[in-house]
Amino acid sequence: MRMPKWKGKFMIVEAKRLGISIAGKSIVSSVDLHIGDGERVGLIGSSGSGKSMISKAMLGLLPTNATAEGSVMLGDTQVIGADETVLASLRGRYVGAVFQNPASSLNPVLIVGKQVELPLKLHYDLDKADRQKRVIAMLEKVGLDEATANKYPSELSGGQQQRVGIATALITSPRLIIADEPTTALDSITQRQIVDLLVTLVDKAGASMLFITHDFSVLARATTRCYVLDDGQVIESGDTADLLDNPQNAQTKKLVGAARELTLQRKQDCDD
Amino acid sequence: MTEQEMLLIGKGISRVFGKGKNQQRALDDVSVEVCSGECLALIGGSGSGKSTLTRILLGLDQPTSGTVAFEGNPVDGRKSAGYQALRRESSLVFQSPFTSLDPRWMVTRSVAEPLNIQRKRSKTDNLDIAAKVRESLALVGLDPDEFLNRYPIDLSGGQAQRVAIARALVTDPKLIVADEPMSAIDVAARLQILEAFAAIRKSRPETSIIMISHDLGVVQHIADRIVVLHNGKVVESGGTDDVLNRPKAAYTRELVAAASL
């Protein structure tokens, strides 16, 4: 068994003919996906399109009644069919995940400081003082003050909770961040703040990101390139800005049209 | 517009939760009015007090101070004329259709429920409930023959939410209150919800709608007026065009930015 190990900071994600079925029913079929080093790539599709299953396959977190075929390479490690010990050493260390609902992805009985510290404890051999220093520094990076470390998740707003989720995902300096609808549960202003925060932090760290959403306006802000998923298949891919300007596929047109319809069209002359 | 033509008026509403040290002021001297046939958007982020305000306007919660009147009748406890009229003349659409439709009820039964409840209470009506149910479903863009006998589990989010809207319509209410009806729905399906509301406005011009949202983008096409709530206070209110294009309050500007690309 080969444990994943990277010299330097290089990590390319390559999915080839990825197929996922649950209880015999095909959810995702023959998906090819490439995330270059330091690239922010989007995966967009309406609910039931299979986008979350792809992220789960990458993390090795598919439900037990699901089967995956094809190949997903994270760096030089094959994830499909990989041993749990290999996956566990990947998760948290090289791959960080930010989930949709921070209220349920954070442990309600653990204070924020302990929550953020956990991946460090699991993957690094640091003494306590050192860990704590890094936790405080990380919280500061996501815009939370030192006092937050001693609070419980229930004492925080939705936006603050998601900031804690981001801090937990990023504290080990992973090479790849998988963000699965990280803003869907938040209100519009907080959505924008969280997307901007993620982009800034990911770029600063030089990590790559897979951003999953059903909303093109969020996608446009978060990613440079994207794949459009419909009914388990990639129906269109390319530069996010180009796709928004000139969608080809009918389903993509629908998604883009919806995003445009729900974006404010303000009169030019009264822009401030 | 005189007070008589106002459908619903909330005046100087404050709501304080908790006692002593843990006191929290959810609403602070908020006044709103809704005219007949208008669509009012109530905008605010989480914790802005918009849900509390809605409950109070519907008579489901009592304000700490302030008054609510429906068609000129005070809404003040379960016995009041305003409260009784609200139960008869108002309908609710909730955020998530999957928790607002009984998973073990067929669409036809869910949509017919308000009529069945009201018929039992008034005992005078002999209207054709089945026809009314079909009419409501058709209005929100769902083919009755296809959807009448389905269960919620077999519906998409957009379809289920339109069933919930059909249920809200079936009593021909004077007021429909929609509490973030699109935030739990896919972006693509949100347009279907918007179209359903647009269809209601067209075919029932006398029906008033209160649309609660945190997103200016989803209300821009449907709302006549916008009231922006922030930290329990009204920070801005006015015609949709004014608020979107000439926002005055700093918070509204933030909202505008968040809804623009």
Added chain:
Amino acid sequence: MTKSKSSSKFSIVLRLIWRRGEGKFALIVLASWVVVSLVSLVWTPQSLWATDGYHVWAKPSVAHWLGTDGTGADVFSWLMAGARTNLFIAILAVVFAGALGILLMSAMVSRNSALSNVSVVAVDALISIPTVLIALILAVPMGASVAVVIIACGIGYGLNLARIARPQALLAANSDYVGSALSYGASGFSVMLHHILPNAMPTIMVQLSLSAGTAVLAESGLTYLGFGVPSGVPSWGHSLATSVKFINVYPLTVLWPGLIVTIVVVALNVFGDVLRDAIDPVTNPELRRS
């Protein structure tokens, strides 16, 4: 028209239970139980009272299919007749438990906070009393009787049912569909009947089926202890109690009632699960298509 509709629904449910291996097992066992109980009312291979001092503890033979007991009576006939007593007890205990449980569950999720608080505390307190103790207390004025078993089981399982069904009921009670119904002026009773109870029903069915099995076990236990079925009334507990003292010498006579009780209890436990999956439109797509 409504009749044919409901009968077709019944056949769908039956077909779905039958399709599963464990469902077949449960249906066969439970149907046999009912048939044997009914037959025993009019016919048993030997008279229950045909004792024979010369042929006690006899081995199985053509005349006595499972041999005879310590009085020389036919073991098979007594087990057949025991089936009806146990069926009677199980049905009445479940009906009693169901009624009590649903009533308490409704009180626990009631919108009247005084009623719900009191009932939650009451159920939590009463549930700590073991069923055996309830039977013991009841046996003081009533003596050993079938009624003691039924009432003790009914109270014990009713309390359990209320506590186990409460989370499901609470979920429905706090849901937006109940909120919607209330906003149109629906009464608390109507919401309970049409929304909360149907949504708690899957849990209730499983629990009641388990309770029927436990009632069979409890009958044996209570009868053995002497406050269950009085001597002379045929029941599986009675068959066990009268032979268990001789288990070292004549183990077979203990084996038969023990085996039957075990099979019936397993069948009832399994039945609850398959029945729940079959009658719930949320888990059974075929019911939704009809």
